[in-house]
Amino acid sequence: MKKNWKVKKNIELGEHSDGMFSDLEPLVAQLLINRGVCNEDSKRAFLDSDYDRDLHDPFLLSDMEKAVERALKAKESRERVCVYGDYDADGVTSATLLKDFFDQIQIESFCYIPDRRTEGYGINEKAIEYIKKQKATLLVSVDCGVSNFSEVESANKEKLDIVILDHHYVPENIPNAVAVVDPKKTGDKYPFKDLAGVGVAFKFVQALVSKIDGFDDQNLKWLLDLVAIGTIADCVSLLGENRVLVKYGLMVLAKTKRVGLKQLFNVGRVSIDENNFPTSQQVAFQIAPRINAAGRMDHASTAYELLSCKDGEEPEARVLALEVEDQNQHRQKITKQIINEIEKEIGEIDENKKIIIVSSPHWELGVVGLAAGKITDKYNRPSIILKEKENDVLTGSCRSIPEFNMIEILEKHKELFEKYGGHSQAAGISIKKEKLEEFKSVMLEEAGKILSGEIIKSIDIDIEISPMEINEKIARELAMLEPFGSGNRQPVFYSKNLEIVDKKLIGKTEAHLKLWFKRSGGIIEAIGFNLGERFSEVKAGDKIEAVFNLEEDSWNGSKKLQLKLIDF
Numbered sequence: 001m002k003k004n005w006k007v008k009k010n011i012e013l014g015e016h017s018d019g020m021f022s023d024l025e026p027l028v029a030q031l032l033i034n035r036g037v038c039n040e041d042s043k044r045a046f047l048d049s050d051y052d053r054d055l056h057d058p059f060l061l062s063d064m065e066k067a068v069e070r071a072l073k074a075k076e077s078r079e080r081v082c083v084y085g086d087y088d089a090d091g092v093t094s095a096t097l098l099k100d101f102f103d104q105i106q107i108e109s110f111c112y113i114p115d116r117r118t119e120g121y122g123i124n125e126k127a128i129e130y131i132k133k134q135k136a137t138l139l140v141s142v143d144c145g146v147s148n149f150s151e152v153e154s155a156n157k158e159k160l161d162i163v164i165l166d167h168h169y170v171p172e173n174i175p176n177a178v179a180v181v182d183p184k185k186t187g188d189k190y191p192f193k194d195l196a197g198v199g200v201a202f203k204f205v206q207a208l209v210s211k212i213d214g215f216d217d218q219n220l221k222w223l224l225d226l227v228a229i230g231t232i233a234d235c236v237s238l239l240g241e242n243r244v245l246v247k248y249g250l251m252v253l254a255k256t257k258r259v260g261l262k263q264l265f266n267v268g269r270v271s272i273d274e275n276n277f278p279t280s281q282q283v284a285f286q287i288a289p290r291i292n293a294a295g296r297m298d299h300a301s302t303a304y305e306l307l308s309c310k311d312g313e314e315p316e317a318r319v320l321a322l323e324v325e326d327q328n329q330h331r332q333k334i335t336k337q338i339i340n341e342i343e344k345e346i347g348e349i350d351e352n353k354k355i356i357i358v359s360s361p362h363w364e365l366g367v368v369g370l371a372a373g374k375i376t377d378k379y380n381r382p383s384i385i386l387k388e389k390e391n392d393v394l395t396g397s398c399r400s401i402p403e404f405n406m407i408e409i410l411e412k413h414k415e416l417f418e419k420y421g422g423h424s425q426a427a428g429i430s431i432k433k434e435k436l437e438e439f440k441s442v443m444l445e446e447a448g449k450i451l452s453g454e455i456i457k458s459i460d461i462d463i464e465i466s467p468m469e470i471n472e473k474i475a476r477e478l479a480m481l482e483p484f485g486s487g488n489r490q491p492v493f494y495s496k497n498l499e500i501v502d503k504k505l506i507g508k509t510e511a512h513l514k515l516w517f518k519r520s521g522g523i524i525e526a527i528g529f530n531l532g533e534r535f536s537e538v539k540a541g542d543k544i545e546a547v548f549n550l551e552e553d554s555w556n557g558s559k560k561l562q563l564k565l566i567d568f
Contacts, residue, residue: 003567005547007461007494008034027469028477031462031491047480049244051221056241058207061190061200067140067163067179068207074107074138081109082136084123085304086143086197087116087295089288093230094142094165094198096307097223101205104219105212110134113300116366120395120419121428123148123162128155137161143197143230146182147421149173165200167236168421169407171414194237194487198230199245224249225256226307232280233288235426237487246483250278259314260306263321264290268328280483281490293328296366302327334364338371342385349379351454354447355404357440359386359394369397369426380457382406382447384429386436393418394436398427401455409446416442459547459567461494468520470495475552475561492566496545503540505532513565525553528565544568 010030020040021029032038037046045054058064074081081102085095095111102109114120114127122144128151131139138161145152145164152175155162162177170185181200183190195203202223209217228249231242238246254277256262265272270286272278294303302323309317345358356375363371365387372385376399386396400406405424414420416439418430431439465474484490501516501523513528513535526548528534538544546568553562 004456004458005461005494005567006458007464010034010463025474025477027463027465027474028480031478031481034462035488046243049247051244051248054241054244055206056191058203058210061181061183061203062185062188063179063181064204064207067165067181067204068211070138070161070163070178071107071140071204071208072211075105078108079137080135081107082131082134082139083109083111084127084131084139084141084144085111085113085300086121087113087300088143089233089291089303090197090230091143092291092295092300092303092307093226093233094201096304097198097205097226097230098140098142098201099308100223100226101208105208105215110136111304113295113304115299116295120430121421122419123151123155125151125154128158128160132158132160138163141165142201143167145175145177146170146180147419149175151175152177165197165204167195167197167200169411169423171411171421192241194240194242196227196231196234196236196242198227198234199236199242202227202245221248221252222257224251225253225258225261228253229283229287229291232283232483232485233292235486238280238483238485239487243483243488246280246485250280250283250483253278253283257311258307258309259311260309260317260320261287263309263314263317264306264324267318267321267325280485284485289331290324290328293331294324296370297327297331297334297364331367331370335367335370335374338363338367338385339374342371342375349381354381354451354455355443356381356383357386357443358384359388359396359436361388363387365395369399369428372397372399373426375399376401380455382451384443386429386431388433392433393430394433395430396428398422398429400425400427404447404450409443412446413439413442460492461547462491463493465493465495465550467495467498467517470519470524470550470561470563471521472552472561475550478550479552490549490551492547493550494545494547497543498546500538500540500542500544503535503538505535507532515565517563524561524563526563526565528568531565531568534568538568 037043083095083098085091099109099111112127112131123141140163142165144166146166146168152162164177164180166182170182174180183193183195209215228246231246236242255274268290291303294300302320306320306324342358346356368385368387372383375383380401382400382404384398386394388394398406406427407422407424410420410427416431416435420429422428499518501518504514506512506514511530511532513531515526516523517526547566549564551562552559
């Protein structure tokens with residue numbers, strides 16, 4: 001694929017900012033300025049975000065008063081409450097958090113997470129029947145519900161009240177629930193719109209605590225390990241309020257009391273404890289995929305039960321952690337197989353093929369989203385990967401690129417779908433087989449209009465750095481910009497005249513490239529994940545231009561400076 005390296009133009013410091021960054025390396029100061037941090041207030045909010053100062057009033061969310069009032073009524077009347085979650089990491093952490101809190105304040109509750117294969121996303125009619133049989137009178141949905149208009153109508157007829165806590169795109173017809181709490185609702189005055197589902201659940205808990213006498217709201221911080229995992233896993237922006245929640249959540253994660261998480265770290269050989277402070281990348285690539293794997297390969301209840309294990313249940317937690325680890329390894333294998341099949345089907349990608357839409361009855365529904373993400377990343381095209389079911393309905397996942405707002409396009413053609421929902425870059429759909437060809441035609445037309453011309457993947461580069469500037473002090477100061485993720489990505493550097501000292505292929509299948517470069521005072525390692533196919537392009541003595549992240553790699557308690565190659 002053709003790639004375009006785009007180096008950001010440095011924004012000069014204004015006179016009002018003179019001396020503001022004197023405590024930082026000039027290169028790190030420039031990275032902050034390029035992120036819009038150019039006065040003392042924004043510097044403080046970015047580098048020193050504060051839990052007590054920087055979180056917003058939860059009652060600014062519309063319908064929050066109604067949601068809290070209904071939950072308190074359930075508590076006082078000793079009603080039975082169902083916490084209705086979702087099968088991904090955001091949904092599982094949301095459900096765990098709310099059930100944990102309800103237990104603390106003596107609200108009798110149970111958790112229901114739908115089966116991805118047989119029930120699909122969101123609230124469904126059969127689940128409502130089951131929940132009514134369990135004598136529940138209130139259902140609180142987390143990370144889902146805002147698209148379930150007809151299902152909420154059915155629940156109303158069954159005298160089952162529903163409170164919706166969601167963060168997804170809000171459709172034209174909002175469900176007639178007791179309360180719909182979603183920062184994306186039209187007219188909602190909440191100042192931060194990018195909370196994850198678990199973030200909205202946490203705001204609900206914050207609001208509830210303010211109305212309950214004798215509850216120390218500082219205890220809420222112990223829930224932030226779940227908030228950090230769900231927020232990072234859902235790839236929402238890590239700016240604003242999410243930055244605060246994740247920053248403190250990573251602190252809690254380092255000393256988590258959850259025996260299930262401790263066993264997950266142990267089984268997965270994840271180096272997180274009070275002496276190995278976690279990063280957002282560790283959560284994104286080591287923890288979240290394992291939690292997600294349960295819902296992808298079997299049922300998310302395994303992950304929910306793991307996160308819900310109490311003190312004294314270490315043996316049970318270990319069994320569940322081993323099961324999740326096995327599911328994660330199986331997920332990796334199946335995903336690779338599906339991607340190979342997709343690539344065989346689509347063949348050569350030319351500039352006229354603006355969107356990729358493929359389906360099969362054989363693919364595992366739980367991993368089509370992962371496959372779609374990897375296909376979109378590789379070919380820089382929106383992709384829609386569908387699983388054909390026996391009932392003549394196809395269900396699957398859509399992934400997109402910044403230029404193509406997937407959810408807006410789906411909303412425009414909503415009459416084609418049985419179900420749909422999601423975000424601009426990631427969505428899910430269910431569609432009848434008889435409408436598939438019309439859907440393909442519509443999407444090809446939309447992609448042709450929006451993605452005109454040749455699609456070239458851009459690599460946005462933050463700043464140029466010379467080999468002589470690469471040192472441990474820079475890496476340490478870069479850590480101050482954590483947590484990295486959507487909206488605050490890990491800084492991308494560009495260097496020229498990097499001289500290769502040695503090279504090597506690594507990994508079980510030798511898919512990764514390792515290079516060693518000369519630098520001031522010695523040699524620095526570089527790892528290029530999935531760049532092994534370019535091994536023959538370089539040799540010792542060559543000088544190359546490269547794009548990379550700069551980080552300190554932790555292994556077995558020791559740290560060393562490393563470049564993570566993106567392209568060269």
